Amino acid sequence: MTGTLYVMNPNSSVSVTAGIDDAMAPLRKFGVPISCTTLAEGPPGIENQKQADLVVPPLLAQALTLESKASGYVIACFGDPGLHAMRDQTDLPVLGIQEAAVMTALTMGQRFGVIAILPGSIPRHLRAFGAMGVLGRCAGDRALGLGVAELANPDATVTRMIEVGTRLRDEDGADVLIMGCAGMAQYRNVLQDRLQMPIIEPCQAAAAMALGRIALNWEGF
Amino acid sequence: MTGTLYVMNPNSSVSVTAGIDDAMAPLRKFGVPISCTTLAEGPPGIENQKQADLVVPPLLAQALTLESKASGYVIACFGDPGLHAMRDQTDLPVLGIQEAAVMTALTMGQRFGVIAILPGSIPRHLRAFGAMGVLGRCAGDRALGLGVAELANPDATVTRMIEVGTRLRDEDGADVLIMGCAGMAQYRNVLQDRLQMPIIEPCQAAAAMALGRIALNWEGF
Amino acid sequence: MTGTLYVMNPNSSVSVTAGIDDAMAPLRKFGVPISCTTLAEGPPGIENQKQADLVVPPLLAQALTLESKASGYVIACFGDPGLHAMRDQTDLPVLGIQEAAVMTALTMGQRFGVIAILPGSIPRHLRAFGAMGVLGRCAGDRALGLGVAELANPDATVTRMIEVGTRLRDEDGADVLIMGCAGMAQYRNVLQDRLQMPIIEPCQAAAAMALGRIALNWEGF
Amino acid sequence: MTGTLYVMNPNSSVSVTAGIDDAMAPLRKFGVPISCTTLAEGPPGIENQKQADLVVPPLLAQALTLESKASGYVIACFGDPGLHAMRDQTDLPVLGIQEAAVMTALTMGQRFGVIAILPGSIPRHLRAFGAMGVLGRCAGDRALGLGVAELANPDATVTRMIEVGTRLRDEDGADVLIMGCAGMAQYRNVLQDRLQMPIIEPCQAAAAMALGRIALNWEGF
Amino acid sequence: MTGTLYVMNPNSSVSVTAGIDDAMAPLRKFGVPISCTTLAEGPPGIENQKQADLVVPPLLAQALTLESKASGYVIACFGDPGLHAMRDQTDLPVLGIQEAAVMTALTMGQRFGVIAILPGSIPRHLRAFGAMGVLGRCAGDRALGLGVAELANPDATVTRMIEVGTRLRDEDGADVLIMGCAGMAQYRNVLQDRLQMPIIEPCQAAAAMALGRIALNWEGF
Amino acid sequence: MTGTLYVMNPNSSVSVTAGIDDAMAPLRKFGVPISCTTLAEGPPGIENQKQADLVVPPLLAQALTLESKASGYVIACFGDPGLHAMRDQTDLPVLGIQEAAVMTALTMGQRFGVIAILPGSIPRHLRAFGAMGVLGRCAGDRALGLGVAELANPDATVTRMIEVGTRLRDEDGADVLIMGCAGMAQYRNVLQDRLQMPIIEPCQAAAAMALGRIALNWEGF
Secondary structure, three states: OOOOEEEEEOOOHHHHHHHHHHHHHHHHHHHOOOEEEEEEOOOOOOOOOHHHHHHHHHHHHHHHHHHHHHEEEEEEEOOOOOOHHHHHOOOOEEEEEHHHHHHHOOOOOOOEEEEEEEHHHHHHHHEEEEOOHHHEEEEEEEOOOOHHHHOHHHHHHHHHHHHHHHHHHHHHOEEEEOOOOHHHHHHHHHHHHHHOEEOOOOOHHHHHHHHHHHHHHOOOO | OOEEEEEEEEEHHHHHHHEEEEEHHHHHHHHOOOOEEEHHHHOOOOHHHHHHHHHHHHHHHHHHHHHHHEEEEOOOOOOOHHHHHHHHHOOOOOEEEHHHHHHHHHOOOEEEEEEEEEOHHHHHHHHHHHHOOOHEEEEEEEEEOOHHHHHHOHHHHHHHHHHHHHHHHOOOOOOEEOOOOOHHHHHHHHHOOOOOOOEEHHHHHHHHHHHHHHOOOOOOO | OOOOEEEOOOOOHHHHHHHHHHHOHHHHHHHOOOOEEEEOOOOOOOOHHHHHHHHOHHHHHHHHHHHHEEEEEEEEOOOOOOHHHHHHHHOOOEEEEHHHHHHHHHOOOOOEEEEEEOOOHHHHHHHHHHHHHHHEEEEEEEOOOOOHHHHHHHHHHHHHHHHHHHHHHHHHOOOEEOOOOOHHHHHHHHHHHOOOOOOEHHHHHHHHHHHHHHHOOOOOO | OOOEEEEEEOOHHHHHHHHHHHHHHHHHHHOOOOOEOOOOOOOOOOOOOOHHHHHHHHHHHHHHHHHEEEEEEEEEOOOOOOHHHHHOOOOEEEEEEHHHHHHHHOOOOOOOOEEEEOOOOOHHHOOOOOOHOHHHHHHHHOOOOOOOHHHHHHHHHHHHHOOOOHHHHOOOOEEEEOOHHHHHHHHHHHHHHHHHEEEHHHHHHHHHHHHHHHHHOOOOO | OOEEEEEOOOOOOHHHHHHHHHHOHHHHHHHOEEEEEEOOOOOOOOOOOHHHHHHHHHHHHHHHHHHEEEEEEOOOOOOOOOOHHHHHHHHOOEHHHHHHHHHOOOOOOOOOOEEEEOOOOHHHHEEEEEEEEHHHHHEEEEEEOOOOHHHHHHHHHHHHHHHHHHHHHHHHOOOOEOOOOOHHHHHHHHHHHHOOOOEEEEHHHHHHHHHHHHHHOOOOO | OOEEEEEEEEOOHHHHHHHHHHHOOHHHHHHHEEEEEEEEOOOOOOOOOHHHHHHHHHHHHHHHHHHHHHEEEHHHOOOOOOHHHHHHHOOOOOOHHHHHHHHOOOOOOOOEEEOOOOOHHHHHHHHHHHHHHOOHHHEEEEEEEOOOHHHHHHHHHHHHHHHHHHHHHOOOOOOOEEEEEEEHHHHHHHHHHHHHOOOOHHHHHHHHHHHHHHHOOOOOO
């Protein structure tokens, strides 16, 4: 029997976890159990590098408690806190939603745009894209100016996402957009309908890659 | 009912198609039919750019005959002939095995190495990695010095793959290896066992990404 | 006696071929015969990757019929369809107008801008510039929003080229512009006069490089 | 009165801290107090990403206790754990020894080489150099195959450093070398004498930059 | 006794030299004598590559006359004329203000912006950033449209610097700004106050790095 | 009547100039007079950056004396001393042999190798390739260990060029080689015959591009 793919939300907001869980629905038909977790020790939302760094120890500890039942992990925070530490800790597949979203985007358009939550998120993203070696394919990264908590307000969020997405598409030349926060999961469909371009919900992208990895037995490395 | 994922071998070697088909086994549990095709008009193996370019028209034509039953396509030649033309032709997901293998590799190690068939393959690969914008993460690309037909000889092929893979790992610093030809599909497990590092069979990588894309409804773009 | 340099237009528009032929005038004084061909099997204009891929087989066949009289070839479509396949087919020099225009531009300004025909052309260009490894020197690539056929209308085309060229120069920081379609050949002088910056007509750039290559006997490789 | 520059060793080895402290001697003439700390909660040496991530929370907490007396901080582990989190926490200058060593190296030679402790360190370094956007200037990164504790054995360490440094210089083309671990501080002079090329001890590089930053009042950002 | 750090202004404007000298004040507490020189043979300001190239021979000659009293050199023209030639001429540390400003900026923000004097300066800067291998971290380079002499007019200069700096910060996404001319030295504080972001005066950046280099005995290479 | 293309050797060795002049033979059939000059004020060979910088003022002065008879210039030293200064001085086309050789190489193979004279030449080359933005296409740069004067000895030079070229081709993966010194001009044919790969003599590459530029009237910019 296959173990569970744990999609680990490293913040403490159960509403964010619920949104991620809903986004997993289409992938559940593949037959691998997918369970989304919340990190009680985390902040309500991760909005800077200090917050991201501080969740890593409890996240690693939480993963250890799940290891015996797990077939793989997704770290569900755009910023991939603890991604490489998790890979040091376990032989199971570990995907980060930022990394997986970018790799998926690179198969869906020549240049990707990112919808960030806050202006301060952008330098973190750019560091990550540089580390991934794919900066030349980033058309732009623009911020909503909304914190994680504010993303729960659908009307304001969607309006702003359309504005930012339109600029990424029309001014920056993005062919595909990445939603730069797990807290945006519920908005993929509306954004895709409105902007008429592929929109990547990063938790979905990471979970899809993780399921492939689990099926193909790329573990132990 | 979900349509079929067509994994299209653009050469005419049924033995290569059979190897690809075997490699699909672990992914069939996801519930999407996967069918591997052979291109009668193709050469026995694609070993230069002229051969690659010449298969594109019949490959596009073949895909048109499958469209009504399809949920997506994988172009199963390392070189991704006709990848972007196929994306012009259909709204269904189209993955190339080279592109998907690289994107998968980038989540499994910092630098990837490629096992090419012939020295003349390497400039083609490097052009593609440049177009993908990921050249900085390629540790090396080394050739077996064996043509597609010769890959059917297991003993000689495995011996040579181990030699080349060892150099990519130990001299070039690759953390993960990509098998640079669909005709190598049958050798993934032995190579992974012997080299003790993740080995990517590119048809698997592409099919896994395609299945995720199909499930997540990223079509129409 | 020197063979002929064939400048091969892979579309079927004789007016485009005529424009290219006119652009060759200044290079005819070098003493090498230059002959411009049209591809009857091609579409009136090449505007996407599928069209580009489909012209390759008849273009290669056409080149074979010219080989005994040829000293070299230029592929006169911005997108360089079949460039590397042609290099597999013949030992004579083969230049692509996109590649040669970029290499020429890099000697005439620090950053080049590209005037594309349609928005959908831009991702194709960027893939090519990535494959060439020169993306960091591209200031911008902006589309006229005009198809190949529409380029035959001088008034509308020139007006729009000035608008797009001005943005590439003033907003994007281009020091030199490349006209991104062989169908624009007739407009080089007016654009150069109006924008007061170097404008590269890519068929000229490629033919000039080809003539040098022929003179210097860099064939056979 | 100027506050103290704290050079914070995030491992628990007082001998490593002592080596760093000795390396600070030439910089003490600048008149800013320099104090080197040890992190009791840290491991004896940091050799993988998990260890690096786990020291960040106690390191941040330690810095908070020093803040009122501080004029700046250096994070003295090659890997810069917590660097950006520290920058979120304080307005004082914060330098990482990896980042500062690289920036210093780029003024001392066209290509830098890195002497790593273990093979597993190299992917971490490459991620960091990618995030810094300077990967094109890295000639090579080679491992001693010695853990942090083993660096305390001078004879074996120096012999191995000479071997690795020689390869970086002669095979990889490095013009300047960076010692890739704070635990190597004591060996800079011998290595520089033996290899006759500039050797960067990263704690020195970072402290020197920090002192400049403090003097020039680049704080508060 | 430590020799003098010579900060060499390669233009003939004593007012520019005076501005540089003032900017050195905070670094004089480190105890190394700092002396700023003017180049009588230079033009009043260096505004193109020809002017930059022509100052190199007299600048090298001037440095030879200072060598016996020197501990190091800074070339105080943004463009670093003669930087590598000086490194060929002497074993003492030689820093260029452009190179040092960039390396310092890379520790203070993810992307740097540059305030240039004239539009024609920008291609020169981009060539240099390309040679440094850091182009991917340049957010933008925008010109004041003021020559070196005009920088002496504080009101017009500050107004224009604020405008240009604001665009670099808000449109281009720069996290840190570099003043792209030694003649701007007097404006660092006002610019930093007004834009509320780190502003790098490049002579300071270079002198600070030079002082560290002198203290750490990285000479002779 | 067309003016003369001046191929300016910035060193004082008439034998080097004679070798360049011989290399021009195949290009003289184009009908533009080509005249090769020697710089009396130059050193016998340019082997470091200081020497390169010092020839720029007399080279610029020499060009001024030729301006009225000129149709264009080639700067015939691999290192392109004064290239951009010359472009500031004249509206005529100015090509540098390094730049033109690289741009030509990029149309003849995916990765180029460079045969340098001395190890100290390599960092200069890499700075230039970085400024050109093409570093990702350089397979390697290896030195003969021979100064400019020693190149006049054919036997030793050819033997060593074959050795170095073989390593660039077989170990580094170069598809095309650039001879990294104007003093190597006489050896192109023998090297091409022996290595069976395209060899670029950079003075030829630059003169060919200059002739095209002159014919196409790309001057005045």
